[in-house]
Amino acid sequence: MQDTDYSIVQRILEGDSNAFSEIVNNYKKAVFSLCYRMVHNQEEAEDLAQEVFIKAYNHLSKYNPQFKFSTWILKIATNTTIDFVRKKKVETLPLDEEISTKQEGASAEIIFFHKENKKTIEDAIKALPIEYRSLIVLFHQNGLSYNEISEHLNIPLSKVKNRLHRARSILKDTLQNVKKEESQWTAKQVQI
Amino acid sequence: MDCQASTNLMMKYLDNHITPQEWADLQLHLMICKDCDEAFKVYQEMLEALETMETPDISDKFEVRVMEAIDHSLYHKKNRQWFGIREVLISFGIYLTFLLAVQNPGWNILKVLEWITRGLYYVSHIFGVIESFLSRFATIFVYSRRLIMLQFQIISNTQITTIMFYFIALAGLTALFFLIEGKLQRLINS
Numbered sequence: 001m002q003d004t005d006y007s008i009v010q011r012i013l014e015g016d017s018n019a020f021s022e023i024v025n026n027y028k029k030a031v032f033s034l035c036y037r038m039v040h041n042q043e044e045a046e047d048l049a050q051e052v053f054i055k056a057y058n059h060l061s062k063y064n065p066q067f068k069f070s071t072w073i074l075k076i077a078t079n080t081t082i083d084f085v086r087k088k089k090v091e092t093l094p095l096d097e098e099i100s101t102k103q104e105g106a107s108a109e110i111i112f113f114h115k116e117n118k119k120t121i122e123d124a125i126k127a128l129p130i131e132y133r134s135l136i137v138l139f140h141q142n143g144l145s146y147n148e149i150s151e152h153l154n155i156p157l158s159k160v161k162n163r164l165h166r167a168r169s170i171l172k173d174t175l176q177n178v179k180k181e182e183s184q185w186t187a188k189q190v191q192i
Numbered sequence: 193m194d195c196q197a198s199t200n201l202m203m204k205y206l207d208n209h210i211t212p213q214e215w216a217d218l219q220l221h222l223m224i225c226k227d228c229d230e231a232f233k234v235y236q237e238m239l240e241a242l243e244t245m246e247t248p249d250i251s252d253k254f255e256v257r258v259m260e261a262i263d264h265s266l267y268h269k270k271n272r273q274w275f276g277i278r279e280v281l282i283s284f285g286i287y288l289t290f291l292l293a294v295q296n297p298g299w300n301i302l303k304v305l306e307w308i309t310r311g312l313y314y315v316s317h318i319f320g321v322i323e324s325f326l327s328r329f330a331t332i333f334v335y336s337r338r339l340i341m342l343q344f345q346i347i348s349n350t351q352i353t354t355i356m357f358y359f360i361a362l363a364g365l366t367a368l369f370f371l372i373e374g375k376l377q378r379l380i381n382s
Contacts, residue, residue: 017264
C-alpha cells in the first residue's frame with residue numbers, strides 16, 4: 001500500500017486532484033478513530049478529521065516517501081487534535097497533580113458510578129490531561145511504539161515512557177476509586 | 193521482590209515486553225501481595241477495555257465534504273498547448289508593423305532599419321544586465337546575444353535585401369524570447 005500511496009501522491013502533485021479521494025477513503029477511519037478517541041465527540045472528531053485531510057492535501061509536496069504515509073497523516077492528526085484540545089481548554093486534571101484517592105460524596109449522579117467499565121475508562125481517559133491522553137490513545141489504541149510516539153509528538157523517548165506509565169497509574173487509581181465507591185454504595189444500599 | 197519492582201514489571205506487561213522469567217516473578221509476588229494483585233487486575237481490565245473500545249462510524253458524506261473543501265487548482269500546471277506560437281506571433285507582429293510602416297513612401301527605409309537596429313541594440317544592453325544576474329546560465333545566452341548583435345552589425349553595414357534582413361532579425365528575436373522565457377521559468381521553478 002505504501003507504493004500505491006506514493007503513486008497517488010505523485011498523481012495529485014501532477015494535477016490530478018480527484019485522486020485525493022482515494023487517500024481519504026483509505027485513511028478516513030484511522031484518522032477519525034484517533035480524533036474521536038482524543039475528544040470523545042463525534043461531531044468534533046469529524047471536523048478535526050476533515051481539517052487533518054485538508055492540511056495533508058495542502059502539504060502533500062512535503063511528504064517524504066521514505067516514511068509510511070499512514071505515519072505521516074496520523075502525525076498530522078495527533079498534532080491537530082492536541083492543538084484543538086489545548087485551545088478548547090477542556091477541564092482536565094493538572095499534569096503533575098496527584099489525584100485524590102477519595103471522592104467527595106457518593107452521589108449517584110456522578111458518572112463514575114456507572115457499572116460498565118468501558119464507559120468508566122472512557123470518562124477517565126477524557127479526564128486525563130491531553131499530554132497523557134494522547135499517549136494512551138497512540139500506544140494502546142493505535143498500536144504505535146515508544147519510538148513512533150516520540151517522533152509523532154516530538155518529545156524524548158524517556159519522557160514518553162515516564163508519561164505513559166504515569167497515565168496508566170492515574171487511570172488505574174481512578175478505576176480503583178470507582179470500584180471502592182461502588183462497593184461502598186452497594187453496601188449502603190444493602191444496609192437500607 | 194518489592195511492590196515498586198512489581199509495578200515496573202506490570203508496566204513491562206502492559207508494554208508487551210515482559211520476559212517469561214519476569215512474568216513468573218510477577219506472578220509469585222501477586223500471590224503474596226493483595227494490593228499489587230488488585231492493582232494488576234485493574235490494569236488487565238483497563239488494557240482489555242482500551243483495546244476493545246469501539247468508535248462510532250464516520251458519516252457517509254465525509255469524503256464528499258473533504259473533496260469540496262480542498263483547493264483543486266493547487267497543483268494544476270498550466271498546459272502549454274501553444275508552446276512557442278506566442279513568441280513567434282509577438283515577433284511577427286512587431287515586424288509586420290514595421291513592414292507596413294516602410295510601405296509608406298514618406299519613410300526612409302534605411303532610417304527605419306537604423307532605428308530598429310539601434311533599438312534592439314539598447315534592448316540587448318538591458319538583457320545584458322539580466323544576463324549578469326543570471327550569470328550561472330549565461331554561457332549560452334552570451335553567445336546567442338553576441339551572434340544576434342553580430343548579425344545586426346553585419347546587416348546594417350552591408351547591402352542586403354530588406355526581406356532577408358527582416359527574416360534574420362525575426363529569427364534572432366524569436367530565439368531570444370525562447371531563451372529568456374526558458375531561463376525565467378527555470379528560475380521560478382527552482
